[in-house]
Amino acid sequence: MFDSRNPVYKNPVGATPAGQNIHFKITLPRGLGCTAATLNLQEDGGEQFHWGMFWCGMNGNDREWWECDFTPPRSGLYFYSFSLQTNRGMLGLSRAFGGRGELSGGDKWQLTVYEPGFETPRWLPGGILYQVFPDRFYRSGQAKKEIPYGRKMHDEWGEEPQWQPDETGEITNRDFFGGDLQGIVQKLPYLQSLGVTCLYLNPIFESHSNHRYDTADYSRIDPLLGTERDFAHLCREAERFGIRILLDGVFNHTGSDSVYFNREGRYPGPGAYQSKESPYYDWYSFSPWPEKYDCWWGFLTLPCINECSESYQQYLCGKNGIVRKWLRLGAAGWRLDVADELTDPLLERIAEAAKEEKSDALILGEVWEDASNKIAYGQRRRYFQGRQLHSVMNYPFRSAVLGFFTGMRAKDAMEILLTVQENYPPQVLRCLMNHLGTHDTERALTVLGGEALNGRDREWQSRQRLSPTQRGIALRRLRGASLMQYTLPGVPCIYYGDEAGMEGYRDPFNRRCFPWGKEDAALTEWYRSLARLRQTARAALEDSPLVPVAAFRRCLCYIRQGKTQRLLIALNSGSAAEQITLPAGWEKATCLLGESPSGSILTLPPIGFSALLL
CATH class of the missing domain: 2.60.40.10 (Immunoglobulins)
Structure with a gap:
């Protein structure tokens, strides 16, 4: 009807x-x-x-x-x-x-x-994103200077991150491995070999935890990572390799141990915690000052910003503000942490400042749900109407793809994918960050082969490694999942080390050091083959919608149809062989990866796949 x-x-x-x-x-x-x-x-x-x-x-x-x-x-x-x-x-x-x-x-x-005229940057679609957790990617060996007190440095790269509480009973995230910006520069040829065109960096500004989401100074690179000069050098070198840099903007909260709040008294001050005369006092909400204050999800180390503060908005978005400063030094855009906790006026002001500084700057938000109809704190968000975000992290995609390979019905996975396509503007869709894992989730291999986490504690997580049988299954599933990642609308994003075969449950086990010299070479080469597929089928993948062909039992089949090319992807996530009858004409297609058809019949083995090009 x-x-x-x-x-x-x-x-x-x-x-x-x-x-x-x-x-x-x-x-x-x-x-x-x-x-x-x-x-x-x-x-x-x-x-x-x-x-x-x-x-x-x-x-x-x-x-x-x-x-x-x-x-x-x-x-x-x-x-x-x-x-x-x-x-x-x-x-x-x-x-x-x-x-x-x-x-x-x-x-x-x-x-x-x-809004008519709503445009998104054209440099990201067709490319490949790569997410780096800076402390754990690569250590250059460059001498570290002016290291703030209170940090524990690991002796050996690749040791287990600290996961047990310290003597105070807290997990402080104060252990570091020393990955740095110069280390990223040294690995740019490796990233280029994977086809990477945009590098998304978790926070790089001065902070006193290894994750750096407790910003201490937005205007300064964390000393363990390097200097402002090192950052500008990274941007220039990355550009030589055809790679842009996307920064993580944590603008909803700061650290309590920061220039702005200064609860711990590390900085000369005065911070908002120390004096009502502080220039940062109205950045925060106290009730009463100074002992009680709004903080992110109850963490006293993460006091929330009063985003209505004009002085804060000016500090962030003014002519010489933080948003513009780092774009001016070479960044290509911002990924906004907890975008649903940023107010509409602040989002619009960030986007406006970024566009004025660099017309093609990318503003991408962290949103875990369908961002087109998201309600946060009782308010409908308007991310995609044209004045706030260009796109978002595509968590519904992750749920659909990993779900399809771990028991979800094919038609339910397809429904998630098609709903996103229907609800998102096309210019947003082509810039979606399609990831299988991030610093906030379990590693893709662990999800695809291990036991479900089900709320188990860190001690249990620390002991877990996939058995040879589990890992073999997980690797086969990851090939299929990554094939979807590289061929569905949006931009694939590799979480550092997924291509090397890294495992791990939640923080800090999903944030271990990159295993240089111990990579799964066959898996890494698989990711390179996916990059080549995206280049070969570029005309099929560019600005083309997902066209469903079949979704039954544990089988999915879809087409991406461009003006001069068509790409068909078929996947079987089940334990039994399946047959798919191809649409007319596909028996003449070139097989890029996986199984070739016999006439109009494509037979897929268990956890099998096929990529066909016309």
Whole structure:
């Protein structure tokens, strides 16, 4: 009766700019005796629209067409359904699985409307991202100067990170291995061999924990990593290798041990904790000062920023502010930590400052859910309407891909992927960070081959390693999962060491040192072959939507169709062989990876795959 993902029924499909006409069409059984049909739209938090539909002819002998046009007047979210006056009374046509319509009291469809002229940087699509946790990637051997007190340096690269509480009973994250910016420079040829075009760095500013999400000074590179000169050198050298640098902006909170708050008294001060006369006092919210203050998720070491503070916004976004400074020194953009905890005005000001400094600067947010309809702290977010984020980390993608290889039904995985495609503007979709793991999640290999974490403690996590059997299964699954990662809409992002076969549950076991000299060479070469596939099939992958072909049992098949190339990907995540009947013409395709078809039949072995190019 209706399919929101089919242009016969809704044209254009997916998100649209404000002011663009959308044609809606439904087909109803003649036996319903429909005498009137209405398109009902609810603007999120705003106006309701009721659009009468016109009877426009028969669809075969026993079905009829009704249609209308609607032009969304402004950006935002709209939710819609249809009402029908029939010989059975008033009926509703609403959303069922897969975006199709059914006569029930089901869900409404979502229509995402963005501002006309909303553009995203063109340099990221088609490339490959690589995420580095700086302390654990590579240690150059360059002498470290002016190291702040309170840090424990490991003697050997690759030792187990500290995971047990110290003598105070706290886990301080104060152990360091000494990875640095010059070390990243030395490994640029390696990153280039993987096809990397953008390097996403976890925080690099002065902080007193190894993760550096407790910023001590936004204006200064952490001394263990190097200097401002080292950063500018990294950006210049990376550019020579065709690689851009994406920085992590932690702008929702600082460290308590910081220039700004200075609870520990490390800095000359005065910080907000020390004096109400501090220039940073209004950056924080005290109740009462100084003992009680708003802090991130209850962590006293992470006092929250009062984002409405004009002095803070000016410090961050002004002409000589933090956002502009590091772009000026060579960064290509910012990944914004906990974007759902940044206010709309601050997000817009960050984006505006970045664009003014560098017209193609990327602003990418950390959002774990569907970012098109995210509600945070009771407020609907407007990330994709055109003034805030260019794109986000694609956690729904991770859930779908890893889920597909660990028991999720193929059709449910496909539904997640297609829902994101339907809800996100196309320019956002092509910049999505498609990752299988990050510093906040278990390693992909561990998820694909190990026991589920299920809330187990750090002591249990520290003892876990995949058995040879588990690792063999996990490696086969990772090949299929990474093939999806490299061929679905968006940009693949490798979490450092995944390509080398690293394992690990949560922090700090997912943040171990890169195993230089002990890499899984075959797996690393597999990732290089995926980079070559993206180059070979570039015309098929560029600006093309995901077209589903099949999703049954443990099999997925989809096509990416460009103007001059078509790429078909088929995957079997199950333990038994499966056969897929290919669409007409694909028997003549070139096999890039995996199994070749026999005529129109493609047989996939257990945990098998195929990549075909026409």
